[in-house]
Amino acid sequence: MIDKALLLLRNELDDFISKSIGSADVVVDNIGLLETTSGDTLTKRIVITLVNLEEESTLKNTSALKKGYGGPAIYENPPVFLNLYILITCNYSGDDYIHALERLSTIIKFFQSRNSFSYSYSTGGIPPLDAELLDLRFTMELYTLTFEQINHLWGSLGGRQIPFVMYKLRLIALTERVSVREVPLIEEIETNIAKIPDHH
Numbered sequence: 001m002i003d004k005a006l007l008l009l010r011n012e013l014d015d016f017i018s019k020s021i022g023s024a025d026v027v028v029d030n031i032g033l034l035e036t037t038s039g040d041t042l043t044k045r046i047v048i049t050l051v052n053l054e055e056e057s058t059l060k061n062t063s064a065l066k067k068g069y070g071g072p073a074i075y076e077n078p079p080v081f082l083n084l085y086i087l088i089t090c091n092y093s094g095d096d097y098i099h100a101l102e103r104l105s106t107i108i109k110f111f112q113s114r115n116s117f118s119y120s121y122s123t124g125g126i127p128p129l130d131a132e133l134l135d136l137r138f139t140m141e142l143y144t145l146t147f148e149q150i151n152h153l154w155g156s157l158g159g160r161q162i163p164f165v166m167y168k169l170r171l172i173a174l175t176e177r178v179s180v181r182e183v184p185l186i187e188e189i190e191t192n193i194a195k196i197p198d199h200h
Contacts, residue, residue, distance in 0.1 A: 001174050002050065002084065003028075005138055008117060009086070009169070010048055016110045017046070017103065024103055031089050032157040042091050046103055049087045051153065056081040056171060084169040085143065087153075089162050100163040107165060108142075115140045135173070143168040 006028045014026040024046055031049045034042050088107055090100035118137040143166045145153065154161045 001136065001172055002053075002082075004119075004133055004136060005084070005117075005169065005172055006048055006050065006086070008119060008122060008136070009140075012114075012117065012122060013046070013048075013088075013107065013110060017106050020106050020109070021102060031087060031091070032159065034091065034157075034162075035159045044096065045091055046107070047089045047091055049089070050084055051087045051157075051166075052085040054083050054085075056083055079173040082172045082174060084172060086140075086167045086169050087164055088167065089164040091162055093162070097163075104163045104165060111140050111142065111167060138172055139170045140167045141170065142166075 010026050010028050014024065017024040017026065025044065026046045026048065027042070028048045029042060029045075031042065031047045033039050090103045090107075092100035092103070116137070116139050119133045145166060150161065
């Protein structure tokens with residue numbers, strides 16, 4: 001599901017940039033590879049990279065019980081709700097550096113105008129028939145780093161800083177939908193309380 005969320009994001013962002021300032025090559029890839037031998041594939045591209053994820057602690061205690069319609073109650077382990085930290089970099093340098101800044105501005109405009117995403121309302125046409133994908137919904141919010149955090153981030157990525165923005169992609173639900181056990185529904189309650197004789 002993480003891959004599907006980022007691909008949806010890529011498609012929507014690529015469509016917006018193309019309509020706003022012309023074609024731009026938006027890819028989902030590891031920007032940490034930029035200064036390696038395979039980094040040539042990332043030049044003159046907008047790169048979407050997952051740099052961290054965390055569990056949404058406020059939804060951690062979801063009930064495992066699901067009621068069946070007329071059938072047994074089903075116990076499933078609750079979904080894991082994740083927040084993803086997404087780094088979006090504009091990899092243009094030299095004479096093209098100004099294009100990096102232009103594209104960065106357009107990316108921020110895109111998320112300012114739209115911060116909620118789902119396959120049901122994607123610009124890519126008819127949504128897929130996969131029920132899990134149709135349930136996929138998430139929001140994007142700008143995530144600001146301190147200078148110290150920026151230094152640690154680019155140090156861990158092994159490269160020099162290039163124009164970037166980071167967003168927090170909120171609430172991806174991951175579940176395998178495996179039943180732990182089924183129990184019959186309680187339809188009636190029987191009591192064995194003996195009636196006390198009336199001595200009046």
